[in-house]
Amino acid sequence: MKIYLAEHRGFCYGVKRAVDMAISSADEGCLVHTLGPIIHNPQMINRLKELGIKTVDQLAEIPEGKVIIRSHGVAPAIYRQAENKHLTIIDATCPHVKKAQQAAHELVTAGYKVVIVGEPHHPEVQSILAWTNQEAAVIETPAEAEKLPNYSRLGIVAQTTFAANKFDAIVAILKSKSEEIRIERTICTATDFRQQAAVNLAKKVDVMIVVGGKNSANTARLASVCQDIGKPAYHIESASELKPDWFINVQAAGITAGASTPDWVIKEVYERMEELTMHDVIHLENGSLIKG
Numbered sequence: 001m002k003i004y005l006a007e008h009r010g011f012c013y014g015v016k017r018a019v020d021m022a023i024s025s026a027d028e029g030c031l032v033h034t035l036g037p038i039i040h041n042p043q044m045i046n047r048l049k050e051l052g053i054k055t056v057d058q059l060a061e062i063p064e065g066k067v068i069i070r071s072h073g074v075a076p077a078i079y080r081q082a083e084n085k086h087l088t089i090i091d092a093t094c095p096h097v098k099k100a101q102q103a104a105h106e107l108v109t110a111g112y113k114v115v116i117v118g119e120p121h122h123p124e125v126q127s128i129l130a131w132t133n134q135e136a137a138v139i140e141t142p143a144e145a146e147k148l149p150n151y152s153r154l155g156i157v158a159q160t161t162f163a164a165n166k167f168d169a170i171v172a173i174l175k176s177k178s179e180e181i182r183i184e185r186t187i188c189t190a191t192d193f194r195q196q197a198a199v200n201l202a203k204k205v206d207v208m209i210v211v212g213g214k215n216s217a218n219t220a221r222l223a224s225v226c227q228d229i230g231k232p233a234y235h236i237e238s239a240s241e242l243k244p245d246w247f248i249n250v251q252a253a254g255i256t257a258g259a260s261t262p263d264w265v266i267k268e269v270y271e272r273m274e275e276l277t278m279h280d281v282i283h284l285e286n287g288s289l290i291k292g
């Protein structure tokens with residue numbers, strides 16, 4: 001069996017940056033906490049724990065030391081509260097999220113009604129909303145866009161991981177709601193690239209293994225885009241979940257991984273698949289099929 005790795009897989013730029021910042025902030029001399037899990041991956045949370053970095057849900061739980069703000073970003077009030085507590089802030093907000101926060105803030109300050117297109121309960125959307133002083137509307141579907149009233153000035157911002165085609169459909173409706181409209185297309189391409197690479201690879205192989213936390217929405221989406229083109233795709237969190245049955249009569253298998261999956265977890269899966277199937281394995285970085 002040949003094993004291929006998707007061209008875009010695993011950590012995106014923002015998650016890698018946040019994890020690197022967290023790891024390098026580990027400090028035996030002081031307490032280090034992340035506000036919310038830094039990524040949706042239990043293995044990584046454990047690794048950080050081993051380095052002495054704990055996860056908390058509220059600033060109130062941190063008595064002193066360093067606080068790491070994760071890639072989703074937080075409300076402006078959190079920075080103020082952390083400063084008042086004399087905590088050292090390690091700001092790992094993804095620069096793409098920061099851009100969305102700033103765009104929303106500038107629009108609301110300039111007198112625009114801000115509409116955030118995204119999942120209302122997602123922490124990133126909550127953080128963007130906070131930068132509008134809770135004044136923005138959050139919508140997720142074209143039906144919700146239809147229901148909005150007309151505004152004299154309308155500014156639109158996107159959740160960074162929102163699907164581009166869905167965003168465009170919603171914007172098309174919102175265009176009829178205002179004479180003066182500003183569109184900030186704050187969508188990050190990392191998610192699209194990863195999904196496209198998964199589909200491209202799934203077309204070439206017999207089975208796809210999708211690696212990532214069971215609570216990671218973007219990993220689940222990778223599995224479903226592979227299944228949508230008719231390929232079996234198994235969502236696993238670690239190598240121990242691989243089953244030999246999945247590879248019976250399989251000539252080629254593909255591996256992809258969600259944005260919160262560390263490289264070492266992908267490597268363990270790859271090595272376990274090698275062990276299970278033993279021969280004729282090739283390692284590719286770009287997902288293209290070449291003879292092994």
Ligand code: F3S
Binds near residue numbers: 012014160
């Ligand atoms: Fe940032 Fe895009 Fe990742 S917004 S956290 S690089 S998915």
